[in-house]
Amino acid sequence: MGISTGGFVLKNVKLSKAHLIGEQNKGFYYAMEGFSAARILIAATCVGAAEAVLELGIEHIKNRRAFGRLLGSYEGIQFPLVEHHTNLESLKLLNYRTAWMLDQMYSHQRFTHHDIAKAAAMCKLRAPLYAFDAMNEVADWLGALGYTKEFPIEMGIRGVRSYSIGAEGTLNIMRIIIARELLGNEFLPYRS
Numbered sequence: 001m002g003i004s005t006g007g008f009v010l011k012n013v014k015l016s017k018a019h020l021i022g023e024q025n026k027g028f029y030y031a032m033e034g035f036s037a038a039r040i041l042i043a044a045t046c047v048g049a050a051e052a053v054l055e056l057g058i059e060h061i062k063n064r065r066a067f068g069r070l071l072g073s074y075e076g077i078q079f080p081l082v083e084h085h086t087n088l089e090s091l092k093l094l095n096y097r098t099a100w101m102l103d104q105m106y107s108h109q110r111f112t113h114h115d116i117a118k119a120a121a122m123c124k125l126r127a128p129l130y131a132f133d134a135m136n137e138v139a140d141w142l143g144a145l146g147y148t149k150e151f152p153i154e155m156g157i158r159g160v161r162s163y164s165i166g167a168e169g170t171l172n173i174m175r176i177i178i179a180r181e182l183l184g185n186e187f188l189p190y191r192s
C-alpha cells in the first residue's frame with residue numbers, strides 16, 4: 001500500500017514556548033515549503049513503484065509462452081514495454097533534477113521557492129498517473145495472474161492511485177500551481 005489513512009483533531013491545545021518551531025504565525029508557510037519536498041518524495045515513490053512493476057512484467061514476458069512463443073517476442077508486448085521504459089527514464093530525470101534543485105536552494109541559495117514549487121508540482125502531476133498506467137499495462141501482460149491478490153499489482157494500483165487522488169494535493173492543485181508560475185498570481189482562479 002502507498003500510505004495509510006486516518007485523521008485527528010486538535011482543540012484548544014496550549015504548548016510552552018519551548019515547543020515553538022521557527023517563528024510564530026509562520027506555520028502555514030513552513031507547511032507549504034514542506035509540501036514541495038513531500039511532492040518530490042511522492043513522485044520518487046511512484047517512479048520506484050513503476051520501475052518495480054516493469055521489472056516484474058519483464059520477468060514474466062521473458063518466461064511465459066502463449067501460442068508457442070514467449071510473450072516477450074510479440075511486438076504487441078515489446079512496443080508498450082519500450083514506451084513505458086522511455087517514459088520511466090524521462091520521469092526519473094525530471095525527479096532527480098527537481099530533488100537537485102531543492103538541494104541547491106538549501107545549500108547554495110540557488111533557485112527560488114517558486115521554481116521548486118513548479119518543478120515539484122510537475123513531478124507530482126506526472127509520476128502518480130504514469131505509475132498507474134505502468135501497473136495497468138503490466139496487469140495486462142500477466143493476464144489473469146495480474147488480477148489475483150498473490151501478485152502485488154492490484155495492491156500497487158490502489159497504492160499509486162492514492163497519490164493522484166489526494167496525498168500532498170490533488171492533480172488539479174498541481175495544475176493550478178504550474179499555471180500560476182507560468183502566468184502569474186493575477187491569473188489564479190480564486191484571486192479574480
Ligand SMILES: Cc1cc2nc3c(=O)[nH]c(=O)nc-3n(C[C@H](O)[C@H](O)[C@H](O)COP(=O)(O)OP(=O)(O)OC[C@H]3O[C@@H](n4cnc5c(N)ncnc54)[C@H](O)[C@@H]3O)c2cc1C
Pocket residue numbers: 003004005162163165166167168169170171172173
Ligand atoms: C492517501 C491519502 C493521504 C492523505 N494524507 C493527508 C495528510 O497527511 N494530511 C492532510 O491534511 N490531508 C491528507 N489527505 C487529504 C487530501 O489532501 C485531500 O483528500 C485532497 O486535498 C482533496 O480534498 P478532498 O478529498 O476534500 O476533495 P475535494 O476538495 O472535494 O476535491 C474533489 C475534486 O475536485 C477538484 N477540485 C476542488 N477544487 C477545485 C478547484 N478550485 N479547481 C479545480 N478542481 C478542483 C479536486 O482536484 C478533486 O479532483 C490525504 C488523502 C489521501 C487520499
